[in-house]
Amino acid sequence: MKLSELSCGANGIVTSLSELPSATxxxxxxxxxxxxxQVTVVRLAPLGDPLxxxxxxxxxxxxxxxxxxxxVEVR
Structure with a gap:
């Protein structure tokens, strides 16, 4: 699952960053x-970007x- 797909308040464990550009x-x-x-989605902006x-x-x-x-992997 992608980090952008998690809902507000959801937790996940980062499994891979390999799709990102090297500098990022x-x-x-x-x-x-x-x-x-572990990462937690705290809140989403009203239009969904940024989170x-x-x-x-x-x-x-x-x-x-x-x-x-x-x-991420949801747990």
Whole structure:
């Protein structure tokens, strides 16, 4: 499942960032979004873009296009 498909308040475990461009992947990994890390969708903007996710206690705003390239497993 893609991160962009999770509903507000849902949790997931990051399984893959491989579909992202290298520079974007590196920036997200520096911010703590690594494989096998739990992410929570905190809220969605009124028009659906961007979405706010919580990773390791830090909130990150992600464009829907970027979130659509992050694979997660719902738990």
């Amino acid at each position: 992947r590196k920036k997200l990994m520096v911010m703590g979004m690594l494989p096998d890390t 706010q996710v919580r990773v390791r206690g830090v909130d990150i705003a992600l464009r829907k296009q970027i979130a659509a390239n992050i694979e």
